[in-house]
Amino acid sequence: MNINLELYKIFYTVVKNGNITKASKELLISQPAISKSIKKLESSLGGQLFIRSKNGVVLTEEGKAFYNYIKNAMEYINNAEHKFSDLMKLEDGTIKIGANTSITKEILIKYLEIFHNLYPKVAIEIIPGTSEELISKLKNGLIDLAVIVTPIDIPKDIEVKKIKDLHDIFVCGKKYFDLTKENLCLKDLKKYPLVLQSKESSTRQRLDKFFQDNDVELTPYINLGNYTLTKEFIRYGFGIGVITKEFALEDIENKSLFELNIKENLPVKSIAIIYSNKNLPNFSTRKLIETILENKNNI
Numbered sequence: 001m002n003i004n005l006e007l008y009k010i011f012y013t014v015v016k017n018g019n020i021t022k023a024s025k026e027l028l029i030s031q032p033a034i035s036k037s038i039k040k041l042e043s044s045l046g047g048q049l050f051i052r053s054k055n056g057v058v059l060t061e062e063g064k065a066f067y068n069y070i071k072n073a074m075e076y077i078n079n080a081e082h083k084f085s086d087l088m089k090l091e092d093g094t095i096k097i098g099a100n101t102s103i104t105k106e107i108l109i110k111y112l113e114i115f116h117n118l119y120p121k122v123a124i125e126i127i128p129g130t131s132e133e134l135i136s137k138l139k140n141g142l143i144d145l146a147v148i149v150t151p152i153d154i155p156k157d158i159e160v161k162k163i164k165d166l167h168d169i170f171v172c173g174k175k176y177f178d179l180t181k182e183n184l185c186l187k188d189l190k191k192y193p194l195v196l197q198s199k200e201s202s203t204r205q206r207l208d209k210f211f212q213d214n215d216v217e218l219t220p221y222i223n224l225g226n227y228t229l230t231k232e233f234i235r236y237g238f239g240i241g242v243i244t245k246e247f248a249l250e251d252i253e254n255k256s257l258f259e260l261n262i263k264e265n266l267p268v269k270s271i272a273i274i275y276s277n278k279n280l281p282n283f284s285t286r287k288l289i290e291t292i293l294e295n296k297n298n299i
Contacts, residue, residue, distance in 0.1 A: 019056030064264030098134035098146030175237030193239030
């Protein structure tokens with residue numbers, strides 16, 4: 001049985017209003033057209049839905065049973081339309097964003113503040129993880145987008161939008177302040193304890209490659225699980241290490257960390273948004289991406 005959904009809608013509206021005249025005004029179609037549609041529906045179903053009277057229409061017993069099902073179906077459809085409308089107006093919804101703690105704190109939160117002020121009813125969920133883990137989550141549909149540091153190997157089915165460049169530098173705390181007066185090279189660093197992120201991090205993997213390319217063996221004194229800990233251990237004098245300059249401007253300004261003069265410049269890296277280009281991001285995700293890209297030169 002293939003019945004046009006519009007016939008169900010007309011039937012539902014007639015019952016809800018109690019007569020054809022009111023239903024005609026709500027649906028903005030003529031009364032004869034409604035009567036014709038009801039007859040067509042009854043013909044398709046093979047039975048009578050209404051008993052016509054001077055006061056309007058009354059459901060038959062079969063019509064009452066049928067209406068109970070149609071009522072639920074139409075309310076589901078109406079709710080779905082309202083939900084869709086809310087999502088399109090950014091009055092509802094959740095965006096799942098993959099980002100590690102440092103990127104969230106130093107970069108992402110500033111864009112999220114702008115987005116939240118514009119669309120306060122859209123919920124934000126931050127999913128932590130390494131860049132490799134977040135790429136995997138993105139491919140599996142577990143997150144809507146991710147903000148990561150590049151360069152990194154990224155599959156062809158993932159779109160990349162650069163936000164800004166970042167610069168890694170060698171720094172020390174007050175304990176090694178005298179080193180700031182020297183011009184150093186990478187080989188000189190072997191004389192001092194190195195405080196670095198663990199080998200699992202993409203930052204450390206890029207650093208390992210950089211040292212290898214310059215024929216210097218990297219032997220860290222302390223390996224730490226995240227960027228924030230690395231910065232704190234350097235500050236407290238456990239050794240010298242690498243941090244992202246843009247994430248430590250306040251520490252450098254208040255002289256709790258000091259930049260070292262190193263002959264070899266560390267490679268420039270970038271913060272980027274990534275999202276699947278196989279599945280179109282939902283409207284709120286697209287709006288967040290748009291907001292970040294529009295404001296990337298202002299933050």
